[in-house]
Amino acid sequence: MGQAFQDYLQKNRENHLQQLVELLQIPSISALSEHKDDVRHAASWLANELQRIGIENVAVMETKGHPVVYGDWLHAEGKPTVLVYGHYDVQPVDPLNLWDTPPFEPTIKDEKIYARGSSDDKGQVFMHIKAIEALFQTNGSLPVNVKFIFEGEEEVGSPNLPLFIEENHDLLKADLLVISDTGMMDKGKPTICYGLRGLTGLQIDIQGANSDLHSGAYGGGVQNPAHALIEVLASFHDKHGKILVDGFYENVRAITDEEKKAFADLHTDEEAIRKELGVPELFGEEGFTFNERTWVRPTLEINGVYSGFQGEGIKTVLPNKATAKITCRLVPDQDPEEIYEKLVKHIENNKPKGVNVTITPFDKGAPFITPLDHPAIQVAGKAYEKVYGVPVSYTRSGGSIPIVATFHELLNTPVVLMGFALPNENVHAPNEHFHLENFDKGMLTLCHYWLDLANSL
Amino acid sequence: MGQAFQDYLQKNRENHLQQLVELLQIPSISALSEHKDDVRHAASWLANELQRIGIENVAVMETKGHPVVYGDWLHAEGKPTVLVYGHYDVQPVDPLNLWDTPPFEPTIKDEKIYARGSSDDKGQVFMHIKAIEALFQTNGSLPVNVKFIFEGEEEVGSPNLPLFIEENHDLLKADLLVISDTGMMDKGKPTICYGLRGLTGLQIDIQGANSDLHSGAYGGGVQNPAHALIEVLASFHDKHGKILVDGFYENVRAITDEEKKAFADLHTDEEAIRKELGVPELFGEEGFTFNERTWVRPTLEINGVYSGFQGEGIKTVLPNKATAKITCRLVPDQDPEEIYEKLVKHIENNKPKGVNVTITPFDKGAPFITPLDHPAIQVAGKAYEKVYGVPVSYTRSGGSIPIVATFHELLNTPVVLMGFALPNENVHAPNEHFHLENFDKGMLTLCHYWLDLANSL
Numbered sequence: 001m002g003q004a005f006q007d008y009l010q011k012n013r014e015n016h017l018q019q020l021v022e023l024l025q026i027p028s029i030s031a032l033s034e035h036k037d038d039v040r041h042a043a044s045w046l047a048n049e050l051q052r053i054g055i056e057n058v059a060v061m062e063t064k065g066h067p068v069v070y071g072d073w074l075h076a077e078g079k080p081t082v083l084v085y086g087h088y089d090v091q092p093v094d095p096l097n098l099w100d101t102p103p104f105e106p107t108i109k110d111e112k113i114y115a116r117g118s119s120d121d122k123g124q125v126f127m128h129i130k131a132i133e134a135l136f137q138t139n140g141s142l143p144v145n146v147k148f149i150f151e152g153e154e155e156v157g158s159p160n161l162p163l164f165i166e167e168n169h170d171l172l173k174a175d176l177l178v179i180s181d182t183g184m185m186d187k188g189k190p191t192i193c194y195g196l197r198g199l200t201g202l203q204i205d206i207q208g209a210n211s212d213l214h215s216g217a218y219g220g221g222v223q224n225p226a227h228a229l230i231e232v233l234a235s236f237h238d239k240h241g242k243i244l245v246d247g248f249y250e251n252v253r254a255i256t257d258e259e260k261k262a263f264a265d266l267h268t269d270e271e272a273i274r275k276e277l278g279v280p281e282l283f284g285e286e287g288f289t290f291n292e293r294t295w296v297r298p299t300l301e302i303n304g305v306y307s308g309f310q311g312e313g314i315k316t317v318l319p320n321k322a323t324a325k326i327t328c329r330l331v332p333d334q335d336p337e338e339i340y341e342k343l344v345k346h347i348e349n350n351k352p353k354g355v356n357v358t359i360t361p362f363d364k365g366a367p368f369i370t371p372l373d374h375p376a377i378q379v380a381g382k383a384y385e386k387v388y389g390v391p392v393s394y395t396r397s398g399g400s401i402p403i404v405a406t407f408h409e410l411l412n413t414p415v416v417l418m419g420f421a422l423p424n425e426n427v428h429a430p431n432e433h434f435h436l437e438n439f440d441k442g443m444l445t446l447c448h449y450w451l452d453l454a455n456s457l
Numbered sequence: 458m459g460q461a462f463q464d465y466l467q468k469n470r471e472n473h474l475q476q477l478v479e480l481l482q483i484p485s486i487s488a489l490s491e492h493k494d495d496v497r498h499a500a501s502w503l504a505n506e507l508q509r510i511g512i513e514n515v516a517v518m519e520t521k522g523h524p525v526v527y528g529d530w531l532h533a534e535g536k537p538t539v540l541v542y543g544h545y546d547v548q549p550v551d552p553l554n555l556w557d558t559p560p561f562e563p564t565i566k567d568e569k570i571y572a573r574g575s576s577d578d579k580g581q582v583f584m585h586i587k588a589i590e591a592l593f594q595t596n597g598s599l600p601v602n603v604k605f606i607f608e609g610e611e612e613v614g615s616p617n618l619p620l621f622i623e624e625n626h627d628l629l630k631a632d633l634l635v636i637s638d639t640g641m642m643d644k645g646k647p648t649i650c651y652g653l654r655g656l657t658g659l660q661i662d663i664q665g666a667n668s669d670l671h672s673g674a675y676g677g678g679v680q681n682p683a684h685a686l687i688e689v690l691a692s693f694h695d696k697h698g699k700i701l702v703d704g705f706y707e708n709v710r711a712i713t714d715e716e717k718k719a720f721a722d723l724h725t726d727e728e729a730i731r732k733e734l735g736v737p738e739l740f741g742e743e744g745f746t747f748n749e750r751t752w753v754r755p756t757l758e759i760n761g762v763y764s765g766f767q768g769e770g771i772k773t774v775l776p777n778k779a780t781a782k783i784t785c786r787l788v789p790d791q792d793p794e795e796i797y798e799k800l801v802k803h804i805e806n807n808k809p810k811g812v813n814v815t816i817t818p819f820d821k822g823a824p825f826i827t828p829l830d831h832p833a834i835q836v837a838g839k840a841y842e843k844v845y846g847v848p849v850s851y852t853r854s855g856g857s858i859p860i861v862a863t864f865h866e867l868l869n870t871p872v873v874l875m876g877f878a879l880p881n882e883n884v885h886a887p888n889e890h891f892h893l894e895n896f897d898k899g900m901l902t903l904c905h906y907w908l909d910l911a912n913s914l
Contacts, residue, residue, distance in 0.1 A: 302683040
């Protein structure tokens with residue numbers, strides 16, 4: 001049967017590419033109101049296509065902004081249900097003159113397809129549809145239950161997605177969420193990112209006298225808010241980069257031996273990173289590698305700090321205000337709200353004398369992980385390996401993807417990030433393109449994944 | 458004889474006030490090039506007047522900017538030589554509409570004379586001339602040798618004074634410098650400020666990566682320049698405000714019992730200061746009063762600090778630069794150059810990892826003190842007391858007066874700040890005025906001072 005869907009995809013390649021061109025021709029730029037109808041056109045196109053291949057309950061569902069395309073097929077009794085997320089809106093195309101071929105006139109050159117949205121994310125959405133079509137056509141049914149949710153507002157920050165998920169909680173319920181909106185580490189290096197860091201943060205405002213003071217007349221007799229702020233900020237870390245907030249590391253999930261091995265297998269060149277950044281040395285918590293420091297360890301980072309005079313030269317002022325903006329990157333199983341409260345408590349315990357301190361919270365986001373040994377991750381890895389013929393790279397990421405946190409928090413479903421983009425495909429830039437090698441291999445990987453998943457979850 | 462000069466001044470009061478009005482009518486605004494001739498006119502006016510009363514070697518001496526008026530009388534053989542400094546240039550007068558009477562049409566109202574320069578500093582310069590005139594007229598000679606130096610660029614920062622002093626070192630040589638360009642603590646409270654703090658400072662620039670970084674992708678793996686800067690800055694003080702730079706306090710002259718008593722006699726209301734500043738509590742080195750902290754103790758003050766994002770809300774950036782501007786107020790006998798070197802050494806000893814640190818020096822100024830028990834100070838105090846009938850207040854100041862540092866450094870002469878302005882005389886503002894009570898009493902004080910000084914230095 002593996003052979004059958006492969007033959008099908010091969011035989012229909014030209015036809016499929018022609019359909020992809022059609023989808024990419026629609027200028028569905030979500031940020032620009034003059035393209036509102038184009039965004040809706042792309043939604044209908046996908047809805048029609050889902051319906052045509054055999055997906056049921058297909059609907060273009062309204063939100064306060066651009067619509068969500070939904071569809072499902074739920075006849076694989078006793079088998080897992082997979083929710084597939086992607087987005088059909090694209091980034092603006094300015095500056096147009098830097099494009100070698102027009103952004104909405106898809107052009108195939110050197111086994112790459114050039115068009116806005118080819119890599120991010122219409123190309124990957126389309127692959128999901130064609131993989132399912134191949135299974136339907138060669139098998140008459142699907143090995144797992146499938147639900148599709150294709151969003152039209154990802155490029156503008158998904159403002160209406162959280163409410164949509166909340167309101168359609170039961171409709172979207174699944175055993176697994178697969179997101180194809182990320183990438184591979186490198187050409188020929190299939191990658192599964194199974195964890196992201198979360199976020200919490202706050203602003204500290206320190207107020208001294210009711211106006212800036214003369215540093216001669218008052219210096220030494222009044223607390224300097226900059227000194228007070230530095231006293232607080234200095235209390236957050238030791239000299240080795242360890243965070244000193246009480247209980248900060250309490251719920252940090254330890255890295256497993258399996259993860260340690262997976263990261264070592266990446267052969268990350270730390271000296272190359274150092275050179276690229278132009279720093280005299282890398283720096284971080286002792287006993288951890290660069291990958292471990294940025295993926296599995298939490299941070300407390302000053303994103304901004306300011307007080308007093310910033311012009312050229314000298315001004316002998318004793319400032320009356322000082323501000324710092326701080327965010328923490330969180331890892332499983334830290335809770336953003338709990339960490340925020342610990343930060344506040346720490347500041348209160350280290351409150352300097354002679355000034356008033358105000359704390360303002362920032363938005364929070366939960367960290368996410370689908371454990372490396374979770375069957376959904378392992379089966380995905382094996383699917384990649386069957387197609388690409390090389391071991392898959394397992395990574396985590398130091399950043400956050402808001403939609404992942406949103407889904408994870410609202411649906412509480414394991415997530416697999418199964419992305420087929422390559423790092424240099426000019427996503428969000430002129431001459432965006434997508435490698436057809438990953439178009440072909442990606443669809444095969446998806447077919448294998450659905451088939452293998454049927455008996456593994 | 459004391460009676461004689463008093464009678465002379467009283468008898469000629471109307472005439473003297475008429476002359477003062479004449480001087481104040483000259484719009485000698487040094488900052489505005491259209492008043493260049495007016496500045497020179499004021500210089501000639503003073504030169505003529507000095508010559509008329511009996512001062513010798515009078516000259517309007519050129520500089521690269523506005524001229525200096527010089528004159529001397531050096532026939533008090535065996536007696537001390539006093540150099541008297543003042544300035545005849547004035548501040549601009551904008552906004553004109555806030556003046557109740559035109560700034561250059563001097564108006565006497567309620568025993569105050571309203572005009573630009575009446576308090577700062579033409580009024581005080583004029584008093585010096587009239588006091589000398591009174592002694593000449595009633596005695597035929599002076600009890601001490603006198604040299605006058607009246608500057609025309611004080612309000613623009615005395616750019617040419619240091620070179621002038623250096624080039625005329627011998628001409629200006631004296632046993633004592635009297636500066637009348639400051640004030641009294643309050644009406645009826647004659648004040649002698651006998652010490653000022655000096656200054657040294659530097660800028661610390663910390664450079665991390667070659668561009669700002671994503672705090673998710675790199676946070677925890679690269680030194681944050683803001684963290685590095687805070688580590689350095691936090692190392693400068695302990696929690697009680699004590700400066701931790703090695704050897705910083707080494708040459709600090711201890712406060713004497715006499716000084717302690719003089720400061721206690723001021724009955725400074727610290728709670729009133731706290732309230733006026735609006736701070737929850739005053740803060741400074743333990744074991745010292747507010748006056749002691751700001752007058753006799755050195756400081757290390759952050760005047761400015763900045764790194765990263767300063768806009769509203771959150772930006773998850775790992776900044777690549779951080780800067781701090783630091784100045785130290787110095788007290789006798791700290792040496793600005795020596796302290797600068799100690800600061801540099803301290804920074805080098807506390808150099809954080811993973812970043813590059815650059816240090817840039819700021820301008821330096823020496824601290825100044827004429828010891829409280831110096832005869833020039835004590836005799837001045839007694840002269841005040843004879844005229845005002847109340848004990849004089851002895852203070853030091855936390856600030857610096859650049860010309861004092863300049864004179865002190867270049868001539869190495871004891872300095873007495875004998876100022877007659879009151880705190881609320883709108884110096885540098887609309888409706889500047891000068892209290893005639895201090896005009897009258899000030900001239901008497903000066904006469905007493907010269908007479909008493911003859912046998913005291």
